[in-house]
Amino acid sequence: MKISVDRSQCYGSAECAHRAPAVFAFEDGYGVVHPGAAQAAAVDPRLREEVREAAEKCPSQAIVLTEREE
Ligand code: SF4
DSSP states (O other), X not given: OEXXXXXTTOOOOOHHHHHOTTTEEEETTEEEEOTXXXXXXXXXXXXXXXXXXXXXXXXXXXXXXXXXXX
């Protein structure tokens, strides 16, 4: 799973960082993906579910998930 935040869409609600703090942080007004988070989510189904929920609930649909191994 590849996880990224499209900064041109993100308006900085910080919901992703609250919903999945192991994966997302909030920096400089944007949601960002922690280094290594995609690898962690690849082996942890619970984390993967958190990521999916964060992407689904992002108010601007700025979280992009790609279902392929890196
Ligand atoms: S939930 Fe979406 S809009 Fe809010 S900070 Fe995260 S990526 Fe940006």
